[in-house]
Amino acid sequence: MKTRRMRPGLALGAALSLAALLLALLSLVWTPHDIGALDIAGKLRGPSAAHWLGTDHFGRDVASMLMAGARTSIAVAVVAVGIGMALGVPLGLIAAAGAGGWLDEIIMRGNDLIFAFPSLVIAILITAVFGPSALNAILAIGIFNIPVFARVARGGALGLWTLDYIRAARVAGKGTARISAEHILPNIANLLIVQGTIQFSLGILAEAGLSYVGLGAQPPTASWGRMLAEAQTMVTLAPHVALFPGLAIVLTVLGLNLLGDGLRDALDPRGRGRQA
Amino acid sequence: MTLLRLDRLSVRIGAAPVLSEVSLALEPGETLGLVGESGSGKSMTALALMGLLPLGAQAAGRVEFEGQDLLALRERDLCRVRGARIGMIFQEPMTALNPMKTIGAQVAETLTTHGAATRAAALEIARARLDRVGLPADRFGLGLYPHELSGGQRQRVCIALAIALRPALLIADEPTTALDVTTQAQILDLLQALVAEERMALLLITHDLAVVAGRTGRVAVMQAGRLVESGPTEQVFRAPGAAYTSALFAASAHVPRRAPAAQGAPLLEVAQVRRDYVLARPAPLAPHPVLRAVDEVSFTLHRGESLGLVGESGCGKSTLTRAILGLDPVQGGTIRLAGAPVSPAMPRAMRAGMQAVFQDPYGSFDPRWRVERLVAEPFHLLPARPADWRARVAAALAEVGLRPEDARRHIHEFSGGQRQRIAIARALITRPALIVLDEAVSALDVRVRAQVLDLLAALQDSHGLSYLFVSHDLGVVRAITGRVMVMQAGRIVEAGPTDRVLSAPEHPYTRSLLAAAPRLPGRASPGVRPTAP
Numbered sequence: 001m002k003t004r005r006m007r008p009g010l011a012l013g014a015a016l017s018l019a020a021l022l023l024a025l026l027s028l029v030w031t032p033h034d035i036g037a038l039d040i041a042g043k044l045r046g047p048s049a050a051h052w053l054g055t056d057h058f059g060r061d062v063a064s065m066l067m068a069g070a071r072t073s074i075a076v077a078v079v080a081v082g083i084g085m086a087l088g089v090p091l092g093l094i095a096a097a098g099a100g101g102w103l104d105e106i107i108m109r110g111n112d113l114i115f116a117f118p119s120l121v122i123a124i125l126i127t128a129v130f131g132p133s134a135l136n137a138i139l140a141i142g143i144f145n146i147p148v149f150a151r152v153a154r155g156g157a158l159g160l161w162t163l164d165y166i167r168a169a170r171v172a173g174k175g176t177a178r179i180s181a182e183h184i185l186p187n188i189a190n191l192l193i194v195q196g197t198i199q200f201s202l203g204i205l206a207e208a209g210l211s212y213v214g215l216g217a218q219p220p221t222a223s224w225g226r227m228l229a230e231a232q233t234m235v236t237l238a239p240h241v242a243l244f245p246g247l248a249i250v251l252t253v254l255g256l257n258l259l260g261d262g263l264r265d266a267l268d269p270r271g272r273g274r275q276a
Numbered sequence: 277m278t279l280l281r282l283d284r285l286s287v288r289i290g291a292a293p294v295l296s297e298v299s300l301a302l303e304p305g306e307t308l309g310l311v312g313e314s315g316s317g318k319s320m321t322a323l324a325l326m327g328l329l330p331l332g333a334q335a336a337g338r339v340e341f342e343g344q345d346l347l348a349l350r351e352r353d354l355c356r357v358r359g360a361r362i363g364m365i366f367q368e369p370m371t372a373l374n375p376m377k378t379i380g381a382q383v384a385e386t387l388t389t390h391g392a393a394t395r396a397a398a399l400e401i402a403r404a405r406l407d408r409v410g411l412p413a414d415r416f417g418l419g420l421y422p423h424e425l426s427g428g429q430r431q432r433v434c435i436a437l438a439i440a441l442r443p444a445l446l447i448a449d450e451p452t453t454a455l456d457v458t459t460q461a462q463i464l465d466l467l468q469a470l471v472a473e474e475r476m477a478l479l480l481i482t483h484d485l486a487v488v489a490g491r492t493g494r495v496a497v498m499q500a501g502r503l504v505e506s507g508p509t510e511q512v513f514r515a516p517g518a519a520y521t522s523a524l525f526a527a528s529a530h531v532p533r534r535a536p537a538a539q540g541a542p543l544l545e546v547a548q549v550r551r552d553y554v555l556a557r558p559a560p561l562a563p564h565p566v567l568r569a570v571d572e573v574s575f576t577l578h579r580g581e582s583l584g585l586v587g588e589s590g591c592g593k594s595t596l597t598r599a600i601l602g603l604d605p606v607q608g609g610t611i612r613l614a615g616a617p618v619s620p621a622m623p624r625a626m627r628a629g630m631q632a633v634f635q636d637p638y639g640s641f642d643p644r645w646r647v648e649r650l651v652a653e654p655f656h657l658l659p660a661r662p663a664d665w666r667a668r669v670a671a672a673l674a675e676v677g678l679r680p681e682d683a684r685r686h687i688h689e690f691s692g693g694q695r696q697r698i699a700i701a702r703a704l705i706t707r708p709a710l711i712v713l714d715e716a717v718s719a720l721d722v723r724v725r726a727q728v729l730d731l732l733a734a735l736q737d738s739h740g741l742s743y744l745f746v747s748h749d750l751g752v753v754r755a756i757t758g759r760v761m762v763m764q765a766g767r768i769v770e771a772g773p774t775d776r777v778l779s780a781p782e783h784p785y786t787r788s789l790l791a792a793a794p795r796l797p798g799r800a801s802p803g804v805r806p807t808a809p
Contacts, residue, residue: 164634165642168702170603171632172654173624186644 010262016255020248024070033061035068035222046240054240057230062241066248068222072134073252076216077203079138081196084145089192091146092153093180099158108154111147119144119206120213127215134207134223137216141206145199152195156188190264197260201253208249224249279304279444279477280325283338287317287324287501290332294320295501297337304444307471307478309488309509311524312498313721314692318481321498322447326362327354342444360390363438363476367450369430373422379406379433380418386440405436409466427589428459435466442474449481456588456748461792464491483721485528486794489513497521513796523723528796530726531755532733540579543614543709543742544600549573550608551595551766569595571766572609579709582736582743584757584774586750586789592766593746597714600744601632614709628657631703635715637695641687647673647698648683654706672701676731693724700731704739712744717752729756750793754778762786 032052039059047054053062095107123140130136160166160183169179204224210216211225219226224245231242280302287295295317302308312318323329325339327346339346342361346354358364366372374382383402387393393401403418409432422430431451438446448467452460468491471478480492488495488509496506497518505518516522551570558565569592577583587593598604600611602618611618616626631654634640641650651669655661662668670680676697687695696716703711713732717725733756735741745757753760754774761771762783770783781787 164636164640167603167634168632168640168699169653171601171627171630173627173657174653183642187642 007262007265009258010266013255013258013260013262016251017259020070020252020255021074023067024074027064027067027071031061031064031067033064035060035064036220037061046238053244054238056227056241057234057238062227062244065222065227066224066244069224069227069245070248070252072211072217072221072223073204073207073249076134076138076141076207077200080141080145080203080206081200083138083142084149084199085192085196088146088149088151089153089185092150092155093157093184095150096154096157096161096184097176097180099154099161104154107150111150114143114147120209123210123215132215132218134217134221137207137210140210141203145203148199149192149195152191153188156191157184160184160187190267193267194260194264197256197263201256204249204252204256277304277343278302278340279306279342280479281338281340282321282325283340285321285324285335285337285339287320287329287333287335289330289334293501294333295324295335298498298501298503300496300503300506302445302477302479304477305471305475306494307468307480307492309492309495310479310481310498311483311485311488311495313483313524313723315500316498317501318483318498319449320501322364322449322479322481326358326364326447327351328358356390359386359443360392360441361443362445362447363441363443365431365434365438365446365448365451367453369427369434369454372434373430375422378419378421379411379416379425380420383433383437383440386437390441392441401440402436405440406433408470409433409436409439410462411436426459427455428463431455431459431463432466435463435470439470439474439476443476445477445479446471447479447481450483451480452487453482453484457750457789457794458588458792460487460794464794484794485513485524485722486796489794489796497524525796527722527726528751530722530729532726532730534733534736534756540581540740540742542576543579543581544577544744545612546576546596546600546609547574547611548609549596549599549606549611551592551599551604552607569766570599570606573763573766573768574609575761575768575771577710577742577744579742580736580740581759582745582757584753584760585744585746585763586748586753586760587763588748588789591763593763594714596763597632597712597744597746601630601712602627624657625659628654628706629708630710630712631706631708632712632714633696633699633703633716635718637692637699637719640699641695643687645687646683647685647687647690650687651683651698651702651705654702657706668705669701672705673698675704675735676701691724693720693728696720696724696728697731700728700735704735707739708741710742710744712746714746715748716745718747718749725752732756750778750790762789 037060039055041059042055043057043059045051045055051061051063053066056062056065091107095104098104119140122143123137126136126140166179166183169183207216207223208225208228211223212229216225217223227245228242235242278301282298282300284297284299285295286293286297298321310318310321324335325346327349329335335347341357346357380399380402383405384395384398387398387401388395399418403413406416407413411429411432425433451467452463455463464487467478470476478492480488482488492509494507495509495512497504497520499520504520505512505516512521516525549570550568550572553567553569555565555567573596585593599606600618602620602622605620613626613630648666648669651672652661652665655665669683673680673682678694678697690698717728720728732743736743745753747753757774759772760774760777761768762777762785763769764785770777770781770786777786778790781790
């Protein structure tokens with residue numbers, strides 16, 4: 001086997017994603033300042049030695065809030081993608097295995113039903129019933145990941161079911177479930193990983209969006225979306241308070257997308273897409 | 277004036293040479309067959325002269341066409357040559373047409389793109405061209421979509437497209453490889469007539485020597501990026517100058533040495549089998565129409581025998597094969613393997629007695645699995661995977677002529693012929709009595725095909741295997757089977773000893789198949805011996 005050189009895109013994506021993850025983990029044990037500590041006198045200061053990224057309108061440390069916010073964003077996105085994959089992928093595989101049958105029909109029409117509702121409307125509904133919280137944001141985002149993964153899994157699997165190696169597996173006496181697990185799932189894994197990273201970044205955006213309109217994480221939980229929402233009125237006064245959470249979202253989403261693209265190429269044993 | 281002159285054309289991709297100093301000339305109205313195995317560079321030659329080389333490929337030398345060097349032209353000027361002065365037909369008619377556009381619009385597009393006609397005039401010309409390629413207006417309107425046509429008809433549309441602007445040179449890259457023999461003969465006849473009529477030069481690229489025979493004035497043979505021989509077709513066929521050409525001829529007519537099959541007990545008994553497909557309702561609430569793909573088929577395959585099943589695509593042979601393998605249920609009749617009924621629900625131990633080798637050496641293997649796991653997959657049929665499974669995989673690989681180390685490699689590291697050997701190893705691993713070979717050598721080059729046929733014959737002798745050999749290729753069936761059945765529209769129209777059926781066919785359909793099969797002149801032709809008048 002030739003030595004594998006990491007593609008620059010994959011390396012950059014992995015670095016950015018890893019940085020966000022590490023900051024989130026670090027915030028569990030250490031932040032430069034306590035995010036609950038208010039300092040009205042020192043509010044809206046620019047970056048300094050004491051406060052690397054400045055302070056917000058309550059005088060809280062922006063750097064510390066960003067680290068804690070990363071935790072919220074990543075947790076919400078991870079669980080939401082997890083819900084989508086854990087439920088969506090098996091549904092998609094079942095639909096593909098029985099393509100054209102009644103089970104396929106039920107699953108896919110159910111998918112269409114969920115697709116037909118804007119996620120924000122459902123989020124508002126859930127919030128109205130259960131009250132706004134990060135957990136409800138997770139549920140709302142997660143439910144909308146299910147049809148996405150079901151569709152991707154079904155689409156990828158449909159093409160594979162016609163191939164000769166699936167016929168060979170059937171001649172070897174393997175049943176539908178076993179073929180789906182052994183042959184289909186590994187071969188659509190690259191599709192799912194790419195879709196996963198896209199959904200992950202969309203999840204971060206969705207959490208930020210829901211928090212921005214007040215339906216996501218509630219104070220005092222730090223969240224990038226709520227930081228943006230609170231900074232909005234002061235953007236001319238202290239641009240750094242809006243700039244840093246905005247940058248954090250952009251860099252994390254960019255990193256995840258690069259990571260997804262890079263992984264898709266790297267995970268393929270045929271080395272398709274390898275640059276000469 | 278010479279129409280096309282390749283002068284020491286070389287192509288390299290990165291550091292690897294793909295074409296080495298190929299020199300060829302083509303006069304106006306001349307036909308040239310370019311023959312070679314896969315990877316010989318024949319398609320790359322065509323792409324190079326069209327300026328359609330893949331990314332990263334670099335061409336050197338000269339390609340002189342109508343007095344200008346195509347390699348020196350800019351992309352914009354090349355676009356004026358492509359389609360207008362040089363037309364091209366590709367192998368796969370299923371993917372060469374845009375499924376979202378009507379055939380009329382696609383033929384007319386060539387004309388309007390090159391500014392040769394207004395839209396209305398272009399449609400008129402398109403109509404005339406489609407008429408000319410055998411798609412008359414009353415049955416084939418301009419408004420048809422590709423999916424409404426058969427493969428042969430689509431290839432005719434591709435030809436109409438290629439000749440729309442009356443190019444001086446027509447390049448046909450494996451134009452009939454994806455088609456049935458009878459359709460192949462019709463398409464080749466059409467190409468020949470068009471070329472003669474319009475005084476076009478034709479560059480016919482193929483892996484099949486028999487396709488070129490009697491169809492082109494000259495033939496050029498390529499091997500590993502080099503031109504090994506070229507000359508008048510008849511002369512090359514009568515007395516090939518290069519050893520490689522002789523080897524190709526020998527491989528085309530190769531018949532493996534087989535011990536005469538001892539007639540054993542019945543192994544596979546198929547009785548009045550029917551397979552129906554329920555189609556979509558033509559209108560809401562209307563009854564589902566039923567397509568009978570296999571219609572009352574009965575035959576018996578004995579132990580140690582190899583039985584051929586021949587027919588064109590859509591005749592039901594694949595559907596029948598799936599039923600025999602117990603993958604699909606039958607709607608009538610019975611299939612028995614060694615006395616026990618075959619069905620999708622049959623016990624695993626019984627499935628172990630019957631394995632299969634499929635057509636596509638590239639699609640037959642999970643690309644993520646290593647060879648040892650692929651070959652060992654049928655062990656799933658045993659109560660438990662044997663403890664010595666690695667040794668048995670190694671033994672199976674050795675039997676098909678591969679090294680035991682190959683077990684640790686991934687499938688993409690193997691060539692097409694090696695992959696079919698691995699497929700055979702996988703089929704052998706449970707020691708089945710019957711192997712169903714579904715077009716198992718159709719995708720292979722002639723020399724590799726000859727080797728795989730030899731391997732199959734040797735394995736049959738040593739293991740006492742029975743083969744059901746499903747193929748559209750009469751030459752292969754003649755080489756490997758003792759008895760043959762001819763299938764048409766779901767029925768078996770003729771069956772008997774292979775020699776008798778292929779030399780003195782009784783059914784008109786068998787006769788038309790044999791007549792359409794391309795043959796090498798002056799040699800033991802693959803499909804047919806001349807019948808006594």
